[in-house]
Amino acid sequence: QVQLVESGGGVVQPGRSLRLSCAASGFTFSSFGIHWVRQAPGKGLEWVAVIQYDGRSKFYADSVKGRFTISRDNSKNTLYLQMDSLRAEDTAVYFCARSISPWAPPPDYWGQGTLVTVSS
Amino acid sequence: QTVVTQEPSFSVSPGGTVTLTCGLSSGSVSTSYYPSWYQQTPGQAPRTLIHSTSTRSSGVPDRFSGSILGNKGALTITGAQADDDGDYYCALYLGSGISVFGGGTKLTVL
Numbered sequence: 313q314v315q316l317v318e319s320g321g322g323v324v325q326p327g328r329s330l331r332l333s334c335a336a337s338g339f340t341f342s343s344f345g346i347h348w349v350r351q352a353p354g355k356g357l358e359w360v361a362v363i364q365y366d367g368r369s370k371f372y373a374d375s376v377k378g379r380f381t382i383s384r385d386n387s388k389n390t391l392y393l394q395m396d397s398l399r400a401e402d403t404a405v406y407f408c409a410r411s412i413s414p415w416a417p418p419p420d421y422w423g424q425g426t427l428v429t430v431s432s
Numbered sequence: 433q434t435v436v437t438q439e440p441s442f443s444v445s446p447g448g449t450v451t452l453t454c455g456l457s458s459g460s461v462s463t464s465y466y467p468s469w470y471q472q473t474p475g476q477a478p479r480t481l482i483h484s485t486s487t488r489s490s491g492v493p494d495r496f497s498g499s500i501l502g503n504k505g506a507l508t509i510t511g512a513q514a515d516d517d518g519d520y521y522c523a524l525y526l527g528s529g530i531s532v533f534g535g536g537t538k539l540t541v542l
């Protein structure tokens with residue numbers, strides 16, 4: 313069955329960096345786009361970024377553009393999110409989620425999420 | 433900036449039918465936006481109910497259905513049950529790689 317497992321969350325000071333990972337199994341990873349979606353405490357879902365199946369095209373929400381970088385290693389079935397210049401408002405649970413296609417339409421399968429807390 | 437709109441809250445009686453909608457601050461929702469619907473209960477990851485307007489995700493009961501109603505995407509729950517209580521989010525694909533979630537609808541079954 314499709315599984316997505318996020319890791320790498322934790323507490324980090326404002327202005328510092330953190331890298332999240334998402335390990336995928338149960339499907340042909342290299343055939344699907346993958347999203348990052350986050351949810352701040354008590355708030356709704358916010359789309360963060362997506363990377364298409366071959367890693368060539370990447371798209372970002374305005375709120376993270378220039379600070380976050382999405383990437384993937386299809387040989388390791390793993391997705392990454394490099395988060396730089398972190399701010400308090402980046403505090404959230406971060407979910408990776410598989411697109412329904414090789415490209416960017418909204419996701420179907422979701423991971424359980426990893427919590428990132430940006431605080432001094 | 434495009435905003436995806438949802439009703440903030442809705443209430444339905446057990447066994448009843450409810451339709452939640454997903455609109456755009458400007459323009460009409462069509463199948464080209466791949467409207468998708470997600471259910472979330474406290475402390476849990478979102479669960480996909482519907483994607484691509486009306487395709488039910490694996491394991492989702494057929495009392496959940498998706499459609500386009502007028503100029504909005506719609507999720508209809510027929511025969512609501514107590515465990516349908518929770519938050520429901522829609523997402524739309526705006527093109528150029530960008531997706532946007534609505535603010536969510538808190539559904540109460542009572």
